[in-house]
Amino acid sequence: MKKFISYCTIYVLVVHHPVSAAESNWALTPIINYSSDSDGLTITKLNLGLLPGFDTVNKFQGLEWQTQKYQQNNTTINGQGLNYTWQSTDVLTGMGHSLRAGLNQIDSSKTTLILDWNYNKAQNDFLNWGVTFNRDWVDSIPALQDRTHYDLVGGNLDLLLHPRVTLVGALSQTYFSDNRHRSQQRIRTIWDAWPDQGITLQWSYKHQQGETVANPSYFNPSELNESIGIVGWRKRLQSWQYYVRLGGGTQSVDSQPSSPTRMAEVQVSSAPKNKGYYKVRLGYSETYGINGPGYSYRYADLQYIWPLGR
Numbered sequence: 001m002k003k004f005i006s007y008c009t010i011y012v013l014v015v016h017h018p019v020s021a022a023e024s025n026w027a028l029t030p031i032i033n034y035s036s037d038s039d040g041l042t043i044t045k046l047n048l049g050l051l052p053g054f055d056t057v058n059k060f061q062g063l064e065w066q067t068q069k070y071q072q073n074n075t076t077i078n079g080q081g082l083n084y085t086w087q088s089t090d091v092l093t094g095m096g097h098s099l100r101a102g103l104n105q106i107d108s109s110k111t112t113l114i115l116d117w118n119y120n121k122a123q124n125d126f127l128n129w130g131v132t133f134n135r136d137w138v139d140s141i142p143a144l145q146d147r148t149h150y151d152l153v154g155g156n157l158d159l160l161l162h163p164r165v166t167l168v169g170a171l172s173q174t175y176f177s178d179n180r181h182r183s184q185q186r187i188r189t190i191w192d193a194w195p196d197q198g199i200t201l202q203w204s205y206k207h208q209q210g211e212t213v214a215n216p217s218y219f220n221p222s223e224l225n226e227s228i229g230i231v232g233w234r235k236r237l238q239s240w241q242y243y244v245r246l247g248g249g250t251q252s253v254d255s256q257p258s259s260p261t262r263m264a265e266v267q268v269s270s271a272p273k274n275k276g277y278y279k280v281r282l283g284y285s286e287t288y289g290i291n292g293p294g295y296s297y298r299y300a301d302l303q304y305i306w307p308l309g310r
Helices: 002-015 141-145
Strands: 025-037 041-054 059-072 075-089 096-106 110-122 127-137 149-162 165-176 181-194 199-209 223-237 240-253 259-270 277-289 292-309
Touching (some): 059 141
Antiparallel strands (some): 075 096, 199 223
16 A cells, blocks of 8 residues: 555656646545445445546546445444546547546455446447446445455447437446356347437346355345336536436346336536536435345435646
């Protein structure tokens, strides 16, 4: 960790060389992530970023200090880390690169590399594709006590079948550090039903294969199937953008009877501009969990980018 901090300090000095300072701004970006579930687990993550390579809210690079707290019943696990963050995406399409990489330590005893990399490209007017790689801790108390992390690699294709109909396919493979694995396949159709009102109708299907073990430390069933219908609404009012999704369907796990699944998400963000950027996201889902059906999960994310000028 000390070596990584030293490296990042040198990085800041190099990036903000007097020559670079004339070409880019600085910015601060606090990010708060909070989640809780019906099993009693709460997770709080706080990131504070310093961006000496800030251009716009979609194009920046810098360093980010992170601290996190996991709490369930009488057990608490703390963590901290330092990340390099970089993003260069198109403000309208979202195509481009994003990267967060660093070292994260939990309870001052175990350190692992954290990585979140995404690349998306518009191949032509009808086809977009993307790849992703993610590495992080498994977010459950027993898994954290066992120092379990995962590596996920995946890809997606977005095909425009009609000016108002898009087909999305995605594949991913997850490898856990305890030698277990998970594969997942998704397909989603999006119908731009009422474009003037910003309303879409969506259908999503997920098939997942994993490994069921006795007394699992995290949810990874042998087989999971999910079918869900979603209504989406997106609107821009003045300088604010609003996005809402509501969905419901069914989910089956292994040989258990099907159970209902529900989801809801609301996101409000300011229009990208140099005077600052805000994003708030709230969500809720009800699915099958490690203790059976009826597992619920709630989350809240807050981000603010504060440009400091040249």
